[in-house]
Amino acid sequence: MNCLPQKLMLGVAGLAIAAGTVVSAENLVKAGDAGNVASVKKWHKKLIQNTQDKVTGKSSFQGNVKNIWAYSPGFIEIDPTKAYKLSGSLKSIGKDKGRAYLGLVMCDAKKRTIQRPYVTIKKGSFTQLATDAKVGDKVLKLTDCTNWNKKASSRTIIAFGAKKDFSDLPNHNLSPAIIKLEKKADIYEVTLKSPLKKAYPAGTEVRQHYNFGGYQYCAASSKLVPNKWTKYSGVVKDLAKSGAPNKQFWPGTKYARVVVILNYQAKQGSDCKTLFDDISFVKVDEKK
Numbered sequence: 001m002n003c004l005p006q007k008l009m010l011g012v013a014g015l016a017i018a019a020g021t022v023v024s025a026e027n028l029v030k031a032g033d034a035g036n037v038a039s040v041k042k043w044h045k046k047l048i049q050n051t052q053d054k055v056t057g058k059s060s061f062q063g064n065v066k067n068i069w070a071y072s073p074g075f076i077e078i079d080p081t082k083a084y085k086l087s088g089s090l091k092s093i094g095k096d097k098g099r100a101y102l103g104l105v106m107c108d109a110k111k112r113t114i115q116r117p118y119v120t121i122k123k124g125s126f127t128q129l130a131t132d133a134k135v136g137d138k139v140l141k142l143t144d145c146t147n148w149n150k151k152a153s154s155r156t157i158i159a160f161g162a163k164k165d166f167s168d169l170p171n172h173n174l175s176p177a178i179i180k181l182e183k184k185a186d187i188y189e190v191t192l193k194s195p196l197k198k199a200y201p202a203g204t205e206v207r208q209h210y211n212f213g214g215y216q217y218c219a220a221s222s223k224l225v226p227n228k229w230t231k232y233s234g235v236v237k238d239l240a241k242s243g244a245p246n247k248q249f250w251p252g253t254k255y256a257r258v259v260v261i262l263n264y265q266a267k268q269g270s271d272c273k274t275l276f277d278d279i280s281f282v283k284v285d286e287k288k
Contacts, residue, residue: 025282028076029258032088032279033057043260044070050275055089055229060277063098066266072258075111076281080249083237085284086218086258090232092225094273100225101261102232102276103217108170109254116244117157117211118170119251122149125208126164130187133200138192140175145188148208150181155211158190160200162207166242169251173198177211215259218246222264225274235284256281 031039033056040049040061046068047061054060061070078084092098106114124147131141140158149156158175162168180191218234240248249256258279263272 028084028281028283029072029279030074032072032258032281034059034061034277039073042073044068053091053093053275055277057277060091060275061260062093062273062275063262064094064273066263066270066272068260068262070260070262070276071105072279072281075107075255075257078249078253078256079283080239080253083235083284084281085233085235086281087231087233088219088258088260088279089229089277090220090223090225091229091275092227092273093275095271096266097224097227098263098266098272098274100220100223100274100276101215101217101259101264102220102279103215103234103259104236105215105257105259106250106253107255107257108252111255114170114250114252116214117174117209118172119240119242120210120212120244121159121166121169121242122147122156122208122210125149126162127206129200129202129204129206132202133196133204135197135199136195138195140190140192140196142188142190142206145181145183145190145208148181148188152179154178157209157211158192159207159209160198160204162205164205166251169242171207171209174209174211178208216244216246216250221246229275229277231278 031042034040034049037049040047046065047063049059050062051059088102090100127142127144130143133140156178159171160173176192176194178190179193182189218236220232238248244250260276262274266272
């Protein structure tokens with residue numbers, strides 16, 4: 001009697017292999033199914049439990065206010081040599097459709113969030129300080145900024161202690177925003193929006209970074225959520241050497257958390273109510 005279910009299971013696994021992905025049975029997300037009120041509040045205090053409308057299980061998460069950033073409880077240890085699949089279902093139930101994001105917060109070995117500016121580089125911008133940079137300085141002198149983005153509106157910064165092999169990433173030694181960059185004789189002068197808070201000697205290797213925010217939204221990015229349950233998913237694999245790609249783990253990633261953003265930038269008085277359910281983050285075997 002036990003042979004038939006086993007054969008069926010093997011058949012399903014075979015279909016998954018043929019499709020290129022075998023999903024691990026273990027969901028690495030804790031409390032991803034809104035099983036009780038306490039688990040719902042661990043994601044965000046303004047979320048409520050909806051026991052009437054759900055995908056599976058007893059209930060779903062419901063967000064009734066705008067700009068809810070909900071985070072999975074705890075940290076998920078990442079093996080960057082493996083591939084992982086993030087998935088979840090969302091549904092709008094208000095008069096207005098809500099805009100949502102589903103992705104990952106990357107964290108380093110100390111469980112610190114890896115911000116985009118720590119890893120998002122301007123390619124070919126590796127250079128050195130031409131003179132000492134002192135605490136309080138707003139104008140720095142660099143040896144060669146030929147390949148730097150020179151537009152004042154580009155939202156760029158300087159990363160100190162840069163390495164050509166990117167081993168410094170994620171780099172936390174960042175300057176205030178660059179507001180002007182110009183060539184003066186045989187050097188470049190970089191003007192900062194506010195004074196330096198740390199000193200660096202001449203010869204310090206530096207790089208230009210982009211100063212943008214946001215997490216990695218590998219499953220859903222700025223999606224207008226339909227009035228029916230809709231599943232979103234994305235696969236992340238390999239460790240990027242630099243940058244903040246949507247399909248790779250960012251440099252230095254050792255842990256991750258799931259982030260769900262609901263009713264993003266909803267208009268004043270808008271009736272956005274968004275549900276999410278069945279949040280899953282699993283290891284997968286994916287063919288290259």
